[in-house]
Amino acid sequence: xxxxxxxxxxxxxxxERRPRTRALMALSDRTPSQLExxxxxxLEAPARRRRSVAAMLVDLADEHxxxxxxxxxxxxxxxxxxxxxxxxxxxxxxxxxxxxxxxLMHLLSADADEAVRTQAASTLGHxxxxxEMEELAPADAERIRMSLLAAATAGDTPFEVRRRAxxxxxxxxxxxxxxxxxxxxxxxxxxxxRASALFAMGRNCDPRWSPPVLEALEGHEPELRFExxxxxxxxxxxxxxxxxxxxxxxxxxxxxxxxxAALGKIGSDRAKAALxxxxxxxxxxxxxxxxxxxxxxxxxxxxxxx
Numbered sequence: 001x002x003x004x005x006x007x008x009x010x011x012x013x014x015x016e017r018r019p020r021t022r023a024l025m026a027l028s029d030r031t032p033s034q035l036e037x038x039x040x041x042x043l044e045a046p047a048r049r050r051r052s053v054a055a056m057l058v059d060l061a062d063e064h065x066x067x068x069x070x071x072x073x074x075x076x077x078x079x080x081x082x083x084x085x086x087x088x089x090x091x092x093x094x095x096x097x098x099x100x101x102x103x104l105m106h107l108l109s110a111d112a113d114e115a116v117r118t119q120a121a122s123t124l125g126h127x128x129x130x131x132e133m134e135e136l137a138p139a140d141a142e143r144i145r146m147s148l149l150a151a152a153t154a155g156d157t158p159f160e161v162r163r164r165a166x167x168x169x170x171x172x173x174x175x176x177x178x179x180x181x182x183x184x185x186x187x188x189x190x191x192x193x194r195a196s197a198l199f200a201m202g203r204n205c206d207p208r209w210s211p212p213v214l215e216a217l218e219g220h221e222p223e224l225r226f227e228x229x230x231x232x233x234x235x236x237x238x239x240x241x242x243x244x245x246x247x248x249x250x251x252x253x254x255x256x257x258x259x260x261a262a263l264g265k266i267g268s269d270r271a272k273a274a275l276x277x278x279x280x281x282x283x284x285x286x287x288x289x290x291x292x293x294x295x296x297x298x299x300x301x302x303x304x305x306x
Contacts (some may be wrong), residue, residue, distance in 0.1 A: 001041065002034035009038070012053050013045035016252050021055055024060050028067045039075050047081045053086035056286040061091060070095055077103055082113035089119040093126055098140050101127045105147040108161070117161045119152055125168030125203075132171045145172055152181050170200025173258075179206070186212055191221050198227035202234030210237050217243040222252035229255060233262030241266060245274045247284065257289050264293025 001009075008026035012019045042050065054076055061067045069091060076088035089107065092100050101124065108120040124144060131141030151157050151165035166185045172178045182204060185197035198216055201209035209231065216228035217240060229247060232240035240262070248260035260278065263271040275297070280289035 001038040005034055005038065009041050010267065013042065013049055019056060021060065024053075024277065025067065025214060027057070027072055027252075028069060030071050032071060035075065037073070039078070044222070047084075047090060050079065050081060051083045051087070054084045054091075058087050058091045065296070069209030070097070071152070074100065074103075077107070082111075082116050085111070086114070086116045086119045089116060091124050093123045095126070096130060098136065101140065101144055105143065108147060108151055108165075111229070114158045118157065118164050119185050121148065121161055121164035121168050124179070125164075125171060128168050128171035129203075132173060133297065138232075139256060140259075145169065145175075145178075149177060149181060152185075160191070161195075166193070167199050167203070168280075170203035173204055173206060191223055194225045195221075195227045198224065198231050200238045202227075205234060207235070210235060210239065212239060214240055214243065218249065222250070222255050225250065225255045226252070229258040229262045231266030233258075235264055236264060236266050238268045238270070241268060241271050243247055244271075248274075248278065253285075256286065260289040260293050261296075264296040266285060267297035 004026050008023040009024040012027075015023075015160040057069050057072065061069055073088040073091040076084050076091075079085050079088070085107070089104065092104070092119075096100075104120045104124050104127070108117055108124065110122070111117050124147070126142050127136070130136050131144055136144070148165045148169035152162055152169055152305060154162075157165070163185075165186070166181060169178050170182060182197050182200045183235075185193050185200065188194055194216075201213060213228050213231045213235060214237070216224045217232065219225055219228065225247060229240075229244060232244060240256065244262050244266075248256055250256050250259065260275070263275050273292060275290045275294045279287055281287045281290065
């Protein structure tokens with residue numbers, strides 16, 4: 001093992017105090033050869049310490065885009081502790097390595113822990129996006145699609161895993177089988193499953209979803225109004241603008257802010273006019289959200305603007 005990696009692990013796994021950020025950063029961008037022997041050293045530490053370090057790696061990478069722990073996360077997928085595996089799967093959400101997708105598909109179908117399977121479904125959503133953008137080989141894209149469809153439709157799949165699989169598979173557009181899965185999820189009795197269906201509709205970007213999205217904007221459940229607002233923005237559904245303007249006065253703060261964000265994504269003249277009016281709103285959070293949404297609408301009109 002690389003001496004710097006060994007020293008970092010010693011500090012992270014066996015130090016008496018909270019792991020130091022410097023030691024975490026020392027694990028960034030390491031090659032497979034530099035990590036030889038990593039797993040053996042890692043597993044010597046107590047499970048509680050491994051969980052803490054794995055979670056800190058994920059948080060640190062979220063805060064600092066220049067840090068790259070993918071080779072570490074790959075090794076943590078085999079950790080005997082499910083919390084460590086779940087953190088590793090979360091950390092791989094930006095990977096474009098097909099070998100990672102294969103590991104995630106296996107975890108989705110076979111891991112003993114439901115939280116790991118749920119996170120695997122969510123992370124596979126990124127690979128579904130890459131597949132839809134034709135950045136993966138057709139055979140790889142089809143395996144990912146079939147894996148997510150199986151998880152979304154199997155009767156014995158845990159509820160949370162099915163939800164995330166529905167959301168992830170939504171990226172596959174122009175696919176009738178995927179459309180049927182989303183439509184079935186929207187007909188489900190559970191509010192959370194209908195919310196996942198709305199989320200998938202936004203990812204799917206098919207105009208066929210405009211009617212249910214417009215309907216859900218007026219629903220009784222704030223979670224459904226929130227997801228409908230998000231989907232309306234992704235669909236750039238101009239007919240939603242009056243309803244979104246109404247939602248700026250919604251009782252739920254998250255719904256209010258998502259409605260404003262959706263107006264920015266739609267970016268029509270009417271949407272931008274509504275956002276300009278909100279710049280003077282007495283609620284500072286709404287005024288700031290409107291300014292951000294106007295910036296997004298302006299950028300969409302002319303990406304060259306500063």
